[in-house]
Amino acid sequence: MDNNNKNLLLATLLSFVVIVVWFVLFPPPEPVTDPNASVTTEDRADPASPGGLLPASDGGTNDATAAGTEAPADSAPRITIKTPSLDGAISLRGGRLDQLLLKNYRKTLDPESPEVEILSPIGNENPYYALYGWAASGGLSADAVPGPDTLWQAPAGAEITTDRPVTLEWSNGAGLTFRREISVDANFMFTITQSVENTGADAVTLHPYGLIRRHGTPSNLKKFFVLHEGLIRMSDGELQEEDYKGLTKFDIDDREGAPADRIEVAESGWIGFTDHYWMTTLIPEGAFRSTAKYFEAQDIFQTEAVMPAQSVAPGATVAVTSRLFAGAKEWETIRDYQDKAGVVRFIDAIDWGWFFFLTKPIFSVLHWLHSFIGNMGWSIIALTFLLKLILFPLAYKSYASMARMKELQPEMEKIKEKAGDDRQKVQQEMMALYKKKKVNPAAGCLPILLQIPIFFSLYKVIFVTLELRHAPWIGWIRDLSAPDPSSILNLFGLLPFAAPDASSPIAIISLGILPILLGISMWLQQKLNPAPTDATQAMIFAWMPWVFMFMLGSFASGLVIYWITNNTITFTQQYIIMRSHGYHPDVFGNIRKSFRRKKPAEGGK
Secondary structure, eight states: OOHHHHHHHHHHHHHHHHHHHHHHTOOOOOOOOOTTOOOOGGGSOOTTOSOOOEEOTTSSEESTTTTTTTOSOOOSOEEEEEOSSEEEEEETBTTEEEEEEEEEEESSSSTTSOEEEEEBOBTBSSOEEEEEEEEEOTTOOGGGSOOTTOBOBOOTTOEEBTTBOEEEEEEOSSSEEEEEEEEEOSSSEEEEEEEEEEOSSSOEEEEEEEEEEEESSOTTOOOOTTOOOEEEEEETTEEEEEEHHHHGGGBTTOTTSOOOEEEEESSOEEEEEEOSSEEEEEEESSOEEEEEEEETTTTEEEEEEEOOOEEEOTTOEEEEEEEEEEEEOOHHHHHHHHHTTOOTTGGGGSOOOTTHHHHHHHHHHHHHHHHHHOOHHHHHHHHHHHHHHHTHHHHHHHHHHHHHHHHTHHHHHHHHHHHTTOHHHHHHHHHHHHHHHTOOTTGGGHHHHHHHHHHHHHHHHHHHOGGGTTOOOSTTOOOTTSOOOOOGGGTTTTSSSOOOOTTSTTGGGOOOHHHHHHHHHHHHHHTTSOOOSSHHHHHHHHHHHHHHHHHSTTSOHHHHHHHHHHHHHHHHHHHHHHHHTTOOOOHHHHHHHHHSOOOOOGGGO
C-alpha cells in the first residue's frame, strides 16, 4: 500500500471516529470515594429486618423507626398540589411528597398522552418519593419523633399552591410538637421548614433530615454512555455522579460490602437522582451529611441529607429550612436557581459531559438564537452558520492550500514518473516541492479535526437538553431529539403502511428524507474534485457518503440537520475559495464521469 492510500485510510478512520468514539472512549468518569471514611456497624442494617431505611442521628440507619415503611399501598388522606407547572399530592402518612406530575410535558408527542410523572407513591410499579423527619439523639426513643408511618394533621381543605403553603403538625404527647411547612414556587422548587417546639422539662437534641427513596431502577433507563442517569450530587463545589449499577456497591444489607457512600459537606451542596430530562434533588442550607445507600433486600436506592444536630431547650422552638427540586431540567430555570437563588453550580445538574467547555457555550448560543427565531430547527441551522463563520479563517487557509495542491498536481505526477519505484526519492522531492511552493499538504485535515469536538458537543446538546425534546422543525419533523420518522420503504408516507419500528431488523435500511439528503450533500462535496486515479482510493471515496448516510440515519434529526447544513456551507466555501485561487472545480463533469463505466482495454489489455 502506497503512502497516498495510507493517508486516505487514516483520514477515513478519523471520519468514522466522529460517529463511534463516544460509545467507546468517553464513558462517565468513576467517582472518587474517600478511603478514610469511617465504617460503623450502624451503616449496615440487619438483612433480616424489614426496615433499616431511615437515617439515625449518628449517620447509621434507624431500624426501630423503619417498620412498616413498605406498606403495599397508602390510603391516608392527601393534600393536593396545584401550580402552573405541577400537579400532585402529599400523603399525610409520613408527610411524604410522593405524587408529582409535570403539567407542561407529555410522555409522547400526542397532546392527549399522559403527563410526565416525576414522583410515585407506594403501591405503584416504581415508588419514588421524598420524606423528611427528625432523627432521635441523646437517648431519646425513636417513638418520640415522627416516623414514616406517622399520621400528620393538616388544616381542613388544605391545598398547596404558589401562594398557599401548608403546615403539617404532629405531637408526641410527651412535650414535643413537630411542624412542617411546605411551600412551592411557580416552577419546581419546594421549600420545607421543619420545626420542633419543646414544652417538656428537659432539653432534647435532634437531627433534621431529608431523603429521596427510589424503589428499583427506572423502567425507562437509557443505559447509554453519552447520558448519565442515577446519583448526582454537589459537595462543596465538587460534582459527583454514580449510575445505579455503581450505587449497588453501597449495599447496606451486605455486611461484607462497602458502607454507605457518605460525604461531610462543610459549606453547601445538594444530592439526589437525575433522569434523562428530570431530576429530584435535596438542597439543604449550609453544612450537612450527604449519603447514598442501596438496600438489596428491598431493591431501594436512597439519598440522604442529614443536617447538624439541633438542641431544643425547654420552652424553645427550633426551625430548619431546606429545599427540594423536583421537576424538569430546564436550562433557564436551573440557571436562575443557581444565579438568583444561590444553589451552587446547579447548572451542572445538566449532563454537559467531558466537553463541557464547548457544550455549555454552544447550548447558550443555541438558546439565545431560539429566543428570537422561535424554532429549534432553524436555530440549529443559524448556529451552524455562526460556527462556520467563526472557523472561516482556518477554513480559508485550508481550502486555499487544497487549491494550490491541485495546481501542483502536474508537477507531482512528473516527480512520480521520474522517480519510478523509488518511494524515498518521491517523498524527498515532494517535500522539496511543498517547501518551494509554500504549501502545507496537511492543512486540508484541519477542518475535519476541528469538526470532531464540535460534532460531539452538538450531539451531546441535542441528546441531553430538555429544550430539544419534542421540539418541531418543519412538516414531518416534530421532534428534533428523535430520528427522522419518514421512510423510503413506504415512499415517505405515500404507500398505505407505516414505516418499520426502530427495533425492526430492517430499520437500518428504513432511511428518512434527512439522512438521504445528508448522503447526497456528502457526495456532492466529493464532486468538487475528480475521482482519484487509484482504484482503492476511488472505491473508498465512492462508498463513504452512503456509509455515513446509513450510520447517521438513526441519529437525532437535529444533528442530521446540522450535518447537512455544515456540508452545504462547506461545499459553497470550498467552491468559491478554489475558484478565487485559479482552480475551477468541474462539479457536473465529475458527476458525469462517476456514472460512466470504464471500457475494457482492446485486446484484453
